[in-house]
Amino acid sequence: MTVAACAASLLVLCSCQSHDGSSNLLNPGMSIDGREIYLRGEMNDYAVMSAYRLNKIDENTFCTVAPLRADWAPYRFKFADSAWSSGSNFGYAAPPGVLHVDGPKVKLNAASRFEELSFSPDEDGNYRFCLIKDGKSYHATVDKSDDELATLHDLLFNSGSLLSTLN
Numbered sequence: 001m002t003v004a005a006c007a008a009s010l011l012v013l014c015s016c017q018s019h020d021g022s023s024n025l026l027n028p029g030m031s032i033d034g035r036e037i038y039l040r041g042e043m044n045d046y047a048v049m050s051a052y053r054l055n056k057i058d059e060n061t062f063c064t065v066a067p068l069r070a071d072w073a074p075y076r077f078k079f080a081d082s083a084w085s086s087g088s089n090f091g092y093a094a095p096p097g098v099l100h101v102d103g104p105k106v107k108l109n110a111a112s113r114f115e116e117l118s119f120s121p122d123e124d125g126n127y128r129f130c131l132i133k134d135g136k137s138y139h140a141t142v143d144k145s146d147d148e149l150a151t152l153h154d155l156l157f158n159s160g161s162l163l164s165t166l167n
Helices: 003-014 152-157 162-166
Strands: 038-041 055-058 061-068 075-080 089-092 106-109 117-119 125-134 137-144
Touching: 038 061, 075 125
Parallel strands: none
Antiparallel strands: 038 075, 055 061, 061 125, 075 089, 075 117, 089 106, 106 137, 125 137
C-alpha cells in the first residue's frame, strides 16, 4: 500500500461521522441516552468537536484533554451533548463552580441552563477535564495532563503509527 493510499484510508476512517458530526469509530466515549457528551466552552468556541468528546477512562470516569493558555483565562465551559439537552447539559450544582488543578471535585447539575464552570490555568499546557459519575450524581475535575496532543504527522509517521506499521 502506498503512502498516499494509507493517508487516504486514514482520512476516510477519520471522517466516519455520526449524525452530529462526531466520530464514533475513533473516539468511543460517554453517551447518555444515545447523546454523546463533549467538553464545550471558551477553549473551543462551545463547538461540538470529536477531539473534545469525553472518553471512557474507567467505569465512572470520562475525560478529554484541551490545550489552554494561561493568559486567556478564565475559561468558562460545560459538559454537554450537541443540543444542550436537559439531562446531559452539565453545569455547576452550586456556585461558584470554579475548578482548580488537584482541587476538590465540583458537583454538577445534569439539567443546568446557564451555570457554567470555570477554570484558570496557572501555566500554558494540556489539561484533562473529567466528568465523574458517582451513584446518581456527577462531579467535575481538572488536572494538568502529561498527554501530548497528536498531530496528523504523528498519527501517520511516528513509531507505531498507521504508516510505520505498514513498512
